[in-house]
Amino acid sequence: MRLPTWEDLESVDEQLDVLEWPLDEALFVAGPPGSGKTVLAVRRAQMVAESEPDAVMLTYNRMLRRLMKLLSEQSRMAQADETPAFPGSIATVQSYVWRDYLERTRSKPPTSPDDPFAYIWSEMLHILEQGENAPNRSHLIVDEGQDLAEGFFEYASHYISETMSVFADDDQALANQRTTLEQIKRAANLPDPIILTQNHRNTPQIASLAEHFHAGRLPAAAVRRSFSGEVPRLVEHASLDTIAHRVSNSMQTQGGSIGVVVDQNETGKLLLHPLREQLPQHRVEFYTNSLRNEDQINVLEDGVTVLNKESVKGQEFDTVFILELHRFLPCTTDSEKRGMYMMCSRARDNLWLIAGPNGRLTKGASDALPGPKILEPVRW
């Protein structure tokens, strides 16, 4: 009797499926938090750019653009084969489309009267159809595609590049009107997505808490890390001073990278001063969209980064403090659940959920949380 071994029957390196995909073909990858989507997107962009230097990489927000730039540089340094850092453009969808549309039509993109950042894609597409417009890039790489409008993908396939590599997870979309994988596939003319099935980031304990808020159609990712972490902790009330003290203490005793996620930018601003005072030797930074300071922040270096829910998307930290939990709960809608799922899964090793400052959990909010085996209540 001669039988194949369990390992022979199937290679477990699913990321090779993505890396070995033909560089001149469209690619669609769906992956949960921690599956390596962003790193794979950067690696794909670098490989594409070796033969197609005009390739462009577009992201959902500016912090993610910054992360992809840092990862691209880090990857270049790590590669013995001297792979170049991505030489093409890395931009947010918002800014890239603004410039592209302006160049093509000599007018600004039309926006919603309610939201000056929300492009009216149907109108833009209609206007561009009238002229001689064609794609002008050989390849477009997009990360966090689920948070981009369906209209963007139509715009991109008609006017940016006919060949796209899109990385997405329809379980993490923040917007109520998220774009589903089906919509992305149709609008961007993509093949069926490859699903990444393994979570390399979170401890099993953190993954369990994140999965409490997971409501997607695909199974939760298999956690690859060993069962040796701490159970995430819940603080039902804490003042700003206490929070600053605890975050500082965590930085001084454990070090690493710390993400502090707030709902209100004002809370982040108030927290910045005491944190900097208590951590004079460490990097402590606060990012908001309006500060436009992402290029001064190196999220890959140890230190504290304070940022809001929208900006934390795509990032990861050793320790994450989610503040103002009372504002994120009871997360009754799918969109709110996806938001909690996304935020919890930013943490590699330690996760704290904190109601406060200036608020407490209602009974409804408490009921939305899992039991103490998954989220351990503690008092500060």
Add this chain to the structure above:
Amino acid sequence: MAVELPQWLEDLRRAEVVDRVRNDPRSGSGRFFGLSGHTAMNAIGWGQAPFDEPWGDLSPEDRALLYAYFNQKGHLEELTEAFRQMFPNRTPDDLIVIDVGCGPCTGGLALAGVLDPPTFDYIGLDSSVTMRDLGERMAASLRRLKGMRRCWASGPAAVDWDRAPSWRSVLVIVSYLLASPTLDPAQLVTDLDKLLAKLGKGRVSVLYTNSPKASANRNFPSFQKAMQDAGFDMPADGTGEIVVERWEGDQQRHLRYAVFHRPAQNRLPLGGG
């Protein structure tokens, strides 16, 4: 070299099967529960009996014990050798095992003897509740098997699995099942595939073993066809032998085997393309 079962498994069989048959007041002088060897084999239908029904003076429990007494050891030896070849290095993470036609937990016990530690979810499927009860009694009697989380059902459609679908790997054991005259292979694969969908989208490997006799494998072509229709390929298919130790000396034991495999379903068909 003869296949050796782990000592704990030999001890378990002695305590739960062999001694129960031999020490029964009806046994002795070459008789088993009062029956000659040949009649006892008739009582267990040569492995294919309705074990929940009495037979003459034999209770269903007697018939299940006789089955384990005569047939289980050889099956354990074949599966032990198969699993040693399949798992030479390490215990796979978070494995789910479905033992179709499990009898007295035969596939689960053989696997537990090979994996270190023996940690996996075990779903034992057998139409006979008497056989399932014997299997549970054997597995429950050993502390070393506490990492083998067991559930039992009469068939794939009856499995009560309340956990969320996952990407966990699944090993399916189909050992000496296709010889059953009442089995519909296509229906079996359909029901099995529904159960696999409940478990998730992870990789699935199926180990098939049987007697090499043509009559025992008459259902194999339709089983193979149904498996291929369900997306499985067949990386191993053949006949072979293992050496087993018996009181009269080492003997060759011939068997038919095959392995089917379906990778994790990591392409999401969205349609419209």
